[in-house]
Amino acid sequence: MRDLLGGLLSLVAPLRCPGCDEPTAGSTVFCTSCTALIEPASDSGAVYEYGGPVADAIQRFKYDARSELGALLGSVMAEEASQWAGRVDAVVPVPLHWRRRRARGYDQAALLARPLASSLGVPALLRCLRRVRNTPSQVDLPHAERQRNIAGAFATSALHGVGRVLLVDDVRTTGATLGAASEALRAGGASEVHTFVLAARVLVQAT
Numbered sequence: 793m794r795d796l797l798g799g800l801l802s803l804v805a806p807l808r809c810p811g812c813d814e815p816t817a818g819s820t821v822f823c824t825s826c827t828a829l830i831e832p833a834s835d836s837g838a839v840y841e842y843g844g845p846v847a848d849a850i851q852r853f854k855y856d857a858r859s860e861l862g863a864l865l866g867s868v869m870a871e872e873a874s875q876w877a878g879r880v881d882a883v884v885p886v887p888l889h890w891r892r893r894r895a896r897g898y899d900q901a902a903l904l905a906r907p908l909a910s911s912l913g914v915p916a917l918l919r920c921l922r923r924v925r926n927t928p929s930q931v932d933l934p935h936a937e938r939q940r941n942i943a944g945a946f947a948t949s950a951l952h953g954v955g956r957v958l959l960v961d962d963v964r965t966t967g968a969t970l971g972a973a974s975e976a977l978r979a980g981g982a983s984e985v986h987t988f989v990l991a992a993r994v995l996v997q998a999t
């Protein structure tokens with residue numbers, strides 16, 4: 793019943809820009825003003841550079857209980873995913889630890905993975921990668937400490953012969969989390985692990 797109601801509401805409610813929450817014309821995900829501020833990523837492993845309206849959208853999605861933004865932001869990733877078509881056998885989201893997922897109510901990377909996987913015509917495997925340690929937040933840690941913090945944090949099960957994996961997350965900062973998750977997938981039998989994120993932070997080298 794709640795799903796039905798949600799479906800009906802989305803039909804009558806105007807589409808809103810995930811960056812500023814203002815109504816949009818509906819032809820693009822982000823509104824015109826936000827689109828003008830958004831930078832594409834400098835590498836093919838990400839859609840956007842992290843910052844501005846993209847950072848605001850991710851903030852809303854993760855910390856303001858706006859799980860409905862997952863389908864929208866996942867559709868943005870799906871549009872940019874043609875490079876992976878025919879090159880991967882499954883999409884695997886970087887999971888939260890169950891304690892954090894329980895606190896948030898959803899796992900953001902899993903919500904991004906679903907539309908992406910369906911656009912590629914491959915399964916989204918939501919249970920084969922698990923976070924076995926509830927690591928402290930990576931946000932304020934320097935790179936070397938991030939790698940120490942995250943090492944051994946993931947375990948795999950039930951890959952069932954899936955060879956080529958597209959590992960998906962919302963944000964890439966140093967790549968330490970994606971690196972640790974990729975390592976676990978390879979140890980679990982994946983032959984290739986490619987990574988794809990919604991937004992990549994541009995790291996400024998300390999001088």
Ligand SMILES: [Zn+2]
Nearest residue numbers: 809812823826
């Ligand atoms: Zn906007």
